Amino acid sequence: EVVLTQSPATLSLSPGERATLSCRASQSVSGFLAWYQHKPGQAPRLLIYDAANRATGIPARFSGRGSGTDYTLTISGLETEDFAVYYCQQRGHWPPTFGPGTKVDFK
Amino acid sequence: QVTLKESGPALVKPSQTLTLTCTLSGFSLNTTQMRVSWIRQPPGKALEWLARIDWDDDKFYSPSLTTRLTISKDTFKNQVVLTMTNMDPVDTGTYYCVRTMGFKYSSWFDAWGQGTLVTVSS
Numbered sequence: 755e756v757v758l759t760q761s762p763a764t765l766s767l768s769p770g771e772r773a774t775l776s777c778r779a780s781q782s783v784s785g786f787l788a789w790y791q792h793k794p795g796q797a798p799r800l801l802i803y804d805a806a807n808r809a810t811g812i813p814a815r816f817s818g819r820g821s822g823t824d825y826t827l828t829i830s831g832l833e834t835e836d837f838a839v840y841y842c843q844q845r846g847h848w849p850p851t852f853g854p855g856t857k858v859d860f861k
Numbered sequence: 862q863v864t865l866k867e868s869g870p871a872l873v874k875p876s877q878t879l880t881l882t883c884t885l886s887g888f889s890l891n892t893t894q895m896r897v898s899w900i901r902q903p904p905g906k907a908l909e910w911l912a913r914i915d916w917d918d919d920k921f922y923s924p925s926l927t928t929r930l931t932i933s934k935d936t937f938k939n940q941v942v943l944t945m946t947n948m949d950p951v952d953t954g955t956y957y958c959v960r961t962m963g964f965k966y967s968s969w970f971d972a973w974g975q976g977t978l979v980t981v982s983s
Contacts, residue, residue, distance in 0.1 A: 755924075786969075804969075845967045852910075853907065854906075
């Protein structure tokens with residue numbers, strides 16, 4: 755199965771700063787990569803699917819890009835509600851797999 | 862509004878069978894192209910996809926757990942049920958019911974339940 759690696763494990767930033775999260779796949783997933791946000795005690799939320807498409811209701815400050823094995827989630831101007839754990843997930847190969855997550859916390 | 866709600870035991874003993882129920886609201890597995898998966902997360906570890914059932918009763922399982930899992934649906938009750946046999950302490954974690962988008966061998970997850978914590982301990 756495809757292994758996803760996320761970096762960094764923790765990103766310490768202040769509100770208003772730009773967050774750049776990376777996800778690397780062990781083989782090409784052909785752009786079929788999604789990003790999720792997860793806050794403690796809440797259901798995970800789909801942010802981005804197919805590398806660059808924002809899900810319904812997701813603010814424009816969240817953007818995704820990438821191809822092949824390397825993908826990036828950018829949050830341009832962190833809001834306090836954005837401090838959470840972010841997971842990537844691939845659907846380019848069966849079964850679907852997830853990365854270990856990047857925690858975005860307060861500096 | 863699409864919601865999914867998991868229910869089941871919080872504690873199971875090793876070797877027992879776990880049965881989890883997911884109640885769907887705002888959509889139906891009677892509808893073409895609707896799919897529901899179960900995903901779990903052990904404490905401090907990554908999310909792991911377990912199983913999926915589709916509107917046409919097609920079923921898919923994690924290759925590493927296929928012998929222990931059964932997924933089914935009750936369209937009248939709008940519920941999805943997951944059973945996992947021979948539970949072990951390593952199966953401890955939060956289990957999520959998730960509406961699933963995509964195609965036969967390609968899935969992403971657009972609506973999640975809150976999850977239910979299952980602890981396996983004697």
